[in-house]
Amino acid sequence: MRLHLYLARRFLRAFGIVLAVFVSILLPVDLAEQLRTIGSDAGLGPVLELALLNLPGSLYEMLPLFVMLATLLLFLGLARSSELVVVRAAGRSALRSAMSPVILAVLIGVFGVAVINPLVAATERQYQQSIVRHLGGEERAVSVSAEGLWLRQGTETRQTVIRASASNANGTELTDASFFIFDADGQLTGRINAASAVLAAGNWALTDAKRWPLADTPNPEAGAETFATLDLPSTLTPEQIRDSFGRPETVPIYDLPRFIAQLNQAGFAALQHRVWLQMELSMPLMLAAMVLIGAGFTMRHTRFGNTGIMVLAAILLGFGVFFLRSFAQVLGETGQLPAMIVAWTPPAAAILLALGLLLHTEDG
Numbered sequence: 001m002r003l004h005l006y007l008a009r010r011f012l013r014a015f016g017i018v019l020a021v022f023v024s025i026l027l028p029v030d031l032a033e034q035l036r037t038i039g040s041d042a043g044l045g046p047v048l049e050l051a052l053l054n055l056p057g058s059l060y061e062m063l064p065l066f067v068m069l070a071t072l073l074l075f076l077g078l079a080r081s082s083e084l085v086v087v088r089a090a091g092r093s094a095l096r097s098a099m100s101p102v103i104l105a106v107l108i109g110v111f112g113v114a115v116i117n118p119l120v121a122a123t124e125r126q127y128q129q130s131i132v133r134h135l136g137g138e139e140r141a142v143s144v145s146a147e148g149l150w151l152r153q154g155t156e157t158r159q160t161v162i163r164a165s166a167s168n169a170n171g172t173e174l175t176d177a178s179f180f181i182f183d184a185d186g187q188l189t190g191r192i193n194a195a196s197a198v199l200a201a202g203n204w205a206l207t208d209a210k211r212w213p214l215a216d217t218p219n220p221e222a223g224a225e226t227f228a229t230l231d232l233p234s235t236l237t238p239e240q241i242r243d244s245f246g247r248p249e250t251v252p253i254y255d256l257p258r259f260i261a262q263l264n265q266a267g268f269a270a271l272q273h274r275v276w277l278q279m280e281l282s283m284p285l286m287l288a289a290m291v292l293i294g295a296g297f298t299m300r301h302t303r304f305g306n307t308g309i310m311v312l313a314a315i316l317l318g319f320g321v322f323f324l325r326s327f328a329q330v331l332g333e334t335g336q337l338p339a340m341i342v343a344w345t346p347p348a349a350a351i352l353l354a355l356g357l358l359l360h361t362e363d364g
Contacts, residue, residue, distance in 0.1 A: 003087065004100040010077070011101040015070035015108070022059065022066065030054055037131070046130070053127035057249060060120045063112055064325075067105050067287045068318040071294030072311055074101060079307075084299060095358060098295040105291045109284030117280060118252035125250045149174070153236045157184050160232075164197070172199040172238050177206070179232060189215040192232065199234060206230040248276035256280075271339075275332035278343030279325075286325065286347040292354035293318050296361065321350045 034050040059066075078084045087097050149171070151162040159182040164174035179192040195208035209230040212220040251259050256277045263270035297314035298307075325346040332342030 003097075007074075007097065008100040008104045011070060011074045011104055014073040014077070015066065018066050018069045018073065019059070022062070023055070026058055027051060027055060030058070050127060050130055053123045053130065056116070056120045056123045057127075060112065060116055063108075063283070064286050064290050064322055065318065067108065068290040068294050068315070071101060071105075071291045072298055072314060075295055075298040076307070076311070079298065095355075098292065098299065098358070101295070102288050102291045105287040106284040109287040113253060113280050113283050118254065121250050121252045124247070128250070148176075151236070153234055154182075158182065159186075162197075173197070179204075179206075183215075187215065189213070191220075192230070194230070197232075199236060199238065202234060204232040204234050206232060248273045253277065253280050271335055272333045275329055275339045275342055278332075278339045279329060282343040282347055285344070285351070289321065289347045289350035289354060290318055292351055292358060293321065296354045296357035299358070299361075321346060 030051040031047060034047045034054070038046060038050070075084070078087075084097070148163055148165045149167050151164075151171070153160050153162070161180040161182070162174070163178045163180075165176035167174050174197040175195075177194045177197040179194070179197075180188060181190040181192070183189050190211065190213055192206065192209055192211045194206035194210075196206070198205045198207075206227070207229055209227045210224060211227070211230070212224045214220050217223055248256070251273065256273060260270045260273050260277065263273065294314050297310045297317075328337065328342040328346055331337045332339050
């Protein structure tokens with residue numbers, strides 16, 4: 001037990017060193033990128049704020065690579081100090097020696113999914129809002145609730161809030177839609193109900209619509225008008241509606257199942273969110289795979305030589321698994337593969353491959 005605690009402590013220290021190095025690299029790079037994005041006239045404060053908000057998401061995305069590099073740092077250090085020789089002489093196999101870093105990596109993954117994921121979701125949302133604020137762009141929002149789908153469009157002089165009971169897959173065809181029109185001061189000036197609404201180029205094409213004027217009228221029903229068809233100007237496009245949902249990373253994992261159910265109820269496939277949920281749940285398994293890959297190439301004494309080649313091979317294999325996982329995620333988001341297969345197959349295959357390598361080279 002004491003040996004396992006020692007190895008776990010060394011692994012945690014190596015992980016901290018790798019994390020600190022990448023923070024010192026990524027933060028200045030992100031500062032320069034944010035300075036280029038919003039311009040130098042905004043001042044250093046907003047630039048630093050955007051960089052700090054973007055940093056947690058960047059670090060969390062590279063967590064498997066951090067674990068891989070920490071594993072290499074750990075076992076290379078143990079090999080140079082001949083501590084691995086002592087461990088072998090004590091009767092510990094390579095596989096048993098790797099168990100404590102593997103368990104710690106799984107715990108890091110669980111902590112990341114349970115604690116870091118909601119924090120990253122919050123910083124990502126705040127980052128997107130801050131970017132819109134600093135660039136002076138038009139804010140658009142899409143919200144899905146038990147009451148249906150909510151959209152918002154607007155200009156400097158008018159805002160329109162749209163509610164629909166259901167929608168097609170990309171949000172361009174609405175059923176049982178209501179349009180609430182506000183002026184620049186936020187006063188409600190009109191309401192339109194329509195049996196259906198279809199987003200065309202620059203306008204909503206409403207069918208079976210009824211419009212009520214709500215500004216400066218004591219009896220809106222008296223001034224109501226009905227239309228078989230009605231065109232309502234729109235600043236939205238299908239791409240903007242899709243992007244307004246935001247990336248799945250902006251939704252905390254605790255809210256994802258409910259959010260996916262609401263998307264499905266509103267008529268959306270929610271493929272990205274379903275794949276992201278499974279990818280997050282498989283994160284601890286992915287980190288364990290990275291530890292085993294690193295251990296398979298570096299749990300050898302340095303006197304055997306070719307240390308640089310083995311380290312390079314471990315890094316290339318680790319990047320290969322990371323790339324394969326990202327490629328599978330794209331296939332899942334396009335509906336070509338089921339979400340479960342996309343999320344769980346790459347880390348499971350990597351673990352089996354690493355175990356085979358480790359048993360062959362060290363205990364075979």
